[in-house]
Amino acid sequence: MARKVVITGLGATTPIGGDVPTMWKNALKGVSGAHTLEDDWVAKYELPVHFAARASNAATEVLSRVEAKRMDPSTQFAVVASREAWADAGITEVDHDRLAVAFATGIGGVWTLLDAWDTLREKGPRRVLPMTVPMLMPNGPAAAVSLDLGARAGAHTPVSACASGTEAVHMGLDLIRSGKADVVVCGGAEAAIHPMPIAAFASMQALSRRNDDPEHASRPYDLGRDGFVMGEGAGALVLEAEEHALARGARIYAELAGTSVTADAYHITAPDPQGLGATRALKAAMFDGRIQPEDVVHVNAHATSTPVGDKPEYAALKAALGKQLDSVAVSATKSQMGHLLGASGAVEAVLTVMAIYDRKAPVTINLENQDPEIPLDVVTTARDLPSGSIAALSNSFGFGGHNAVIAVRSI
Amino acid sequence: MASNEEILAGLAEIVNEETGLATEAVEMDKSFTEDLDIDSISMMTIVVNAEEKFGVRIPDEEVKNLKTVGDAVSFISNAQA
Numbered sequence: 001m002a003r004k005v006v007i008t009g010l011g012a013t014t015p016i017g018g019d020v021p022t023m024w025k026n027a028l029k030g031v032s033g034a035h036t037l038e039d040d041w042v043a044k045y046e047l048p049v050h051f052a053a054r055a056s057n058a059a060t061e062v063l064s065r066v067e068a069k070r071m072d073p074s075t076q077f078a079v080v081a082s083r084e085a086w087a088d089a090g091i092t093e094v095d096h097d098r099l100a101v102a103f104a105t106g107i108g109g110v111w112t113l114l115d116a117w118d119t120l121r122e123k124g125p126r127r128v129l130p131m132t133v134p135m136l137m138p139n140g141p142a143a144a145v146s147l148d149l150g151a152r153a154g155a156h157t158p159v160s161a162c163a164s165g166t167e168a169v170h171m172g173l174d175l176i177r178s179g180k181a182d183v184v185v186c187g188g189a190e191a192a193i194h195p196m197p198i199a200a201f202a203s204m205q206a207l208s209r210r211n212d213d214p215e216h217a218s219r220p221y222d223l224g225r226d227g228f229v230m231g232e233g234a235g236a237l238v239l240e241a242e243e244h245a246l247a248r249g250a251r252i253y254a255e256l257a258g259t260s261v262t263a264d265a266y267h268i269t270a271p272d273p274q275g276l277g278a279t280r281a282l283k284a285a286m287f288d289g290r291i292q293p294e295d296v297v298h299v300n301a302h303a304t305s306t307p308v309g310d311k312p313e314y315a316a317l318k319a320a321l322g323k324q325l326d327s328v329a330v331s332a333t334k335s336q337m338g339h340l341l342g343a344s345g346a347v348e349a350v351l352t353v354m355a356i357y358d359r360k361a362p363v364t365i366n367l368e369n370q371d372p373e374i375p376l377d378v379v380t381t382a383r384d385l386p387s388g389s390i391a392a393l394s395n396s397f398g399f400g401g402h403n404a405v406i407a408v409r410s411i
Numbered sequence: 412m413a414s415n416e417e418i419l420a421g422l423a424e425i426v427n428e429e430t431g432l433a434t435e436a437v438e439m440d441k442s443f444t445e446d447l448d449i450d451s452i453s454m455m456t457i458v459v460n461a462e463e464k465f466g467v468r469i470p471d472e473e474v475k476n477l478k479t480v481g482d483a484v485s486f487i488s489n490a491q492a
Binding site: 064065066069126127129130131134 | 430431452462
């Protein structure tokens with residue numbers, strides 16, 4: 001029998017709240033974190049997209065100026081979210097050799113990299129700062145969290161584009177089950193609201209162009225959806241071996257029952273139209289967690305609001321859950337906070353845990369004309385989840401054909 | 412051209428910006444590594460910022476000889492002369 005793993009701490013910094021209580025309150029209310037960008041580079045580079053969902057709170061509200069200047073913005077978000085999760089878990093004593101970190105990013109230190117490139121071209125190599133490499137490296141967030149908490153059982157960085165955050169939670173479960181750690185701080189961070197990634201995502205027609213109405217641009221499952229909205233921030237969870245949590249009398253949010261990762265091996269960016277890879281991931285996560293379709297009452301969907309992405313996920317959910325899908329409350333929270341790329345799975349894991357713990361499904365905004373080809377029971381006003389033993393799933397899919405799913409069960 | 416006092420004050424500002432140390436803690440006889448706990452990466456950042464601020468060049472091979480704040484002030488002062 002595998003070691004049981006529970007979730008005892010949560011942290012987040014997002015476009016709809018700089019901490020978990022604020023984010024959760026807004027997620028149940030239904031707000032938009034997307035706004036017009038005021039930066040001069042939008043006009044300077046004639047970007048086709050003029051808006052994004054910025055983190056609602058600056059990292060420097062938590063970090064000191066000196067701490068912040070040695071970290072890429074993505075790492076700043078990671079440390080902010082992990083400090084909240086760690087404090088929330090209330091762990092006062094831990095064997096640091098048994099404490100691990102699995103902290104993901106999709107893109108890494110893109111601000112640092114491109115700022116350094118600008119400096120090199122404008123001022124020469126001498127002015128490229130010595131901290132450039134440790135700030136731009138994709139393991140920067142994991143390393144900073146490890147350093148901050150004294151986690152010495154390994155600091156890992158799964159990188160699988162927009163599935164990265166969920167894959168970090170998957171890795172965290174493995175680290176505890178396999179006996180390599182007793183406690184893992186896992187999560188994902190992203191800070192890529194920079195003109196180059198915006199230009200690149202826009203170039204591949206992935207971003208919404210609803211420049212005149214940013215708050216209504218992210219509209220998963222709606223017939224008017226025209227692309228995702230860039231978001232930024234981080235989510236973090238403290239995972240703990242159940243016996244470790246019970247021994248210290250911890251408050252337990254939920255059980256991390258099962259996880260899985262699969263690959264489509266179909267196309268570098270397009271999802272398998274039948275959602276076969278996603279179906280295998282869903283079934284594997286449920287099998288891993290000993291979860292039957294009838295246990296599942298809630299899904300936090302990947303649902304990015306792109307015309308092509310939302311349909312295969314429906315096909316996969318239908319294949320994995322069958323007729324139970326009619327009784328599943330589906331939330332597409334990217335409608336509120338945009339797409340946090342490598343952080344999205346981590347933030348959505350936090351939301352899924354809160355949904356199970358609070359027994360409430362968060363809101364999908366901007367659903368006005370639901371795509372008839374996606375007949376899901378979408379939550380548009382906060383909805384109570386049933387009492388008794390319940391389970392929820394959270395999906396993430398990333399460029400490269402990455403599929404990652406976590407299954408959370410009530411305690 | 413700056414006086415030694417002006418160089419010290421400017422250097423203290425750079426150290427404060429990089430490390431958060433109070434400017435008053437940056438005194439002539441203080442060792443960058445022993446007293447001010449400045450690591451090699453921060454030291455290089457301070458050097459590069461000092462080059463820009465004082466309009467001098469501090470060769471990489473010279474940096475290891477700048478053990479105290481006073482060493483740095485002297486080097487910058489001589490380089491400006």
